[in-house]
Amino acid sequence: MDAAPAGTDLEGTAVVIGGGISGLLAAREFARAGVRTTVLEASEAWGGCVGNHAVAGLTLDSGAESFATRTAAVADLAAELGLAGEIVAPNPGGAWVQLPDGPRELPKTGVLGIPASPWDPEVRRSLGLLGSLRASIDAVLPASLGTGAEATSVSALVRRRMGSRVLDRLVAPVVGGVHSADPSVLDVDMVAPGLRAGIRQHGSLAAAVAAQRRGAAGATAGPAGPAKAQSAGLQKAGSAVAGLRGGMHTLVAALLADLRQRGVTLLNGTPARSVQRTADGWRVATDQATFDAGRLVVAVEGPAAVGLLEETLPELAGLRSDAGPDVSLVTLVVDLPALDTAPRGTGVLVAPQSPGVQAKALTHATAKWAWLAERTGPGRHVLRLSYGRAAAPGATPESGGGGAAAAPRSEEELFRAALADASALLGVSVSAADVAGWDVVRWAGALPFASLGHRQRVAAVRSICAADGTLAVVGGWLSGNGLAAIVADTPRQVRTLLS
Numbered sequence: 066m067d068a069a070p071a072g073t074d075l076e077g078t079a080v081v082i083g084g085g086i087s088g089l090l091a092a093r094e095f096a097r098a099g100v101r102t103t104v105l106e107a108s109e110a111w112g113g114c115v116g117n118h119a120v121a122g123l124t125l126d127s128g129a130e131s132f133a134t135r136t137a138a139v140a141d142l143a144a145e146l147g148l149a150g151e152i153v154a155p156n157p158g159g160a161w162v163q164l165p166d167g168p169r170e171l172p173k174t175g176v177l178g179i180p181a182s183p184w185d186p187e188v189r190r191s192l193g194l195l196g197s198l199r200a201s202i203d204a205v206l207p208a209s210l211g212t213g214a215e216a217t218s219v220s221a222l223v224r225r226r227m228g229s230r231v232l233d234r235l236v237a238p239v240v241g242g243v244h245s246a247d248p249s250v251l252d253v254d255m256v257a258p259g260l261r262a263g264i265r266q267h268g269s270l271a272a273a274v275a276a277q278r279r280g281a282a283g284a285t286a287g288p289a290g291p292a293k294a295q296s297a298g299l300q301k302a303g304s305a306v307a308g309l310r311g312g313m314h315t316l317v318a319a320l321l322a323d324l325r326q327r328g329v330t331l332l333n334g335t336p337a338r339s340v341q342r343t344a345d346g347w348r349v350a351t352d353q354a355t356f357d358a359g360r361l362v363v364a365v366e367g368p369a370a371v372g373l374l375e376e377t378l379p380e381l382a383g384l385r386s387d388a389g390p391d392v393s394l395v396t397l398v399v400d401l402p403a404l405d406t407a408p409r410g411t412g413v414l415v416a417p418q419s420p421g422v423q424a425k426a427l428t429h430a431t432a433k434w435a436w437l438a439e440r441t442g443p444g445r446h447v448l449r450l451s452y453g454r455a456a457a458p459g460a461t462p463e464s465g466g467g468g469a470a471a472a473p474r475s476e477e478e479l480f481r482a483a484l485a486d487a488s489a490l491l492g493v494s495v496s497a498a499d500v501a502g503w504d505v506v507r508w509a510g511a512l513p514f515a516s517l518g519h520r521q522r523v524a525a526v527r528s529i530c531a532a533d534g535t536l537a538v539v540g541g542w543l544s545g546n547g548l549a550a551i552v553a554d555t556p557r558q559v560r561t562l563l564s
């Protein structure tokens with residue numbers, strides 16, 4: 066089967082493997098350029114990690130539930146798809162952090178937990194006087210410290226500039242919650258792009274964080290972008306993230322409608338089994354058919370992408386990325402009026418050393434998103450607990466760094482752990498009798514973390530794939546995890562391919 070009608074030159078055709086957000090965006094870029102495009106998705110569901118599930122009669126996000134507003138990329142895409150009016154800010158109350166010595170409000174002015182001001186009262190409460198003092202030394206350190214050419218982990222940068230209390234009490238819980246990894250294994254340039262450049266520009270880490278926060282407000286409030294139609298609340302809050310009324314999965318539904326309207330062929334339940342270079346393009350084999358096209362975009366997880374391409378491009382074999390940690394999400398819909406007051410704001414991030422809690426984060430979704438609370442009504446709440454994080458090298462579960470190995474396994478075990486953890490983290494007893502519905506979603510290796518040297522590996526992968534001008538690889542494993550990075554990167558890659 067050709068991605069073009071029989072007898073047509075393959076030049077104007079493309080196959081995209083993977084129907085996650087990156088694959089759908091790649092297809093959209095091709096279709097906009099008039100390229101006849103087919104998307105092959107292995108599972109029945111579209112959207113990959115931007116999925117949905119039904120729990121107690123509610124349709125909820127089963128993976129991503131928000132997007133970073135450090136740039137306007139996702140807001141602009143949503144606006145292009147007619148969703149500008151659906152962009153919403155989370156409740157400004159913010160989240161909490163569970164520390165070994167108890168819960169604290171998480172300072173709202175940070176990037177990845179790194180504070181914009183060490184003397185902000187919330188920061189001071191979390192760090193203590195000595196911790197804030199040490200963090201404020203950042204302002205007098207040379208701007209070159211931590212901004213050299215060497216690959217720098219999040220922990221190396223934060224420890225050098227602001228000290229270990231900021232790292233342990235603010236950054237590790239946020240990084241664990243967002244990236245399911247220890248800050249010592251994460252490449253700071255991938256998870257906080259522009260931050261090191263910001264230190265050179267503004268003189269200190271705190272100033273760079275403050276500038277990024279101002280940028281987040283500006284990016285979503287700018288009069289030029291289509292995102293201007295979104296709620297005034299989001300602009301005022303300068304929130305680091307935003308969501309969509311109805312859930313992030315509505316973005317996938319809108320993208321699919323857009324692709325259908327543009328005539329893209331969408332084939333779900335159709336895993337690509339092999340990829341071959343042909344004289345005039347690429348041949349992709351599935352269980353049912355083969356697809357020939359002039360251009361190919363591979364938009365699947367890193368190890369799977371290398372697996373598909375290494376026969377044709379053996380140089381890729383050594384660049385296979387590590388799979389991310391396995392993450393399990395337990396969603397509880399509970400009838401508990403005691404939660405109407407949102408006792409821990411929008412949720413709780415758990416510091417790795419916190420005793421007695423297995424979850425790495427709890428999102429109180431009905432406290433975070435007003436639209437969801439309107440749907441459930443008072444007394445009914447949606448709680449989402451996540452399990453599994455990649456440890457620091459050499460860490461053991463006992464040392465507090467290896468949550469994944471200690472994580473509960475069966476659905477029933479996860480459910481029981483979620484009840485115990487929700488009770489501990491919210492300070493409100495949550496029992497099985499309060500539960501109106503629950504679900505477990507497992508994401509195997511779906512959060513590839515940007516480990517040290519990631520940038521160089523990505524550059525190497527991309528240059529090998531780009532060599533003959535007909536192949537591109539896209540997705541979170543290359544652009545950096547998260548919708549903001551993928552939405553900015555994917556169209557760029559396809560445009561390069563088309564040019």
Ligand SMILES: Cc1cc2nc3c(=O)[nH]c(=O)nc-3n(C[C@H](O)[C@H](O)[C@H](O)COP(=O)(O)OP(=O)(O)OC[C@H]3O[C@@H](n4cnc5c(N)ncnc54)[C@H](O)[C@@H]3O)c2cc1C
Nearest residue numbers: 083085086087107113114128129130131337540541547548
């Ligand atoms: C639990 C969870 C919560 C998250 N929360 C957020 C959040 O709140 N905000 C945020 O910005 N980001 C979040 N992320 C990250 C974000 O969702 C991902 O970075 C992003 O969705 C990845 O998109 P992708 O297209 O690169 O890959 P994926 O979504 O993994 O899509 C890849 C697709 O390829 C398909 N595929 C694989 N092999 C084949 C094959 N051989 N043939 C055909 N198809 C194949 C897969 O079935 C899948 O659909 C979260 C991720 C997870 C797992």
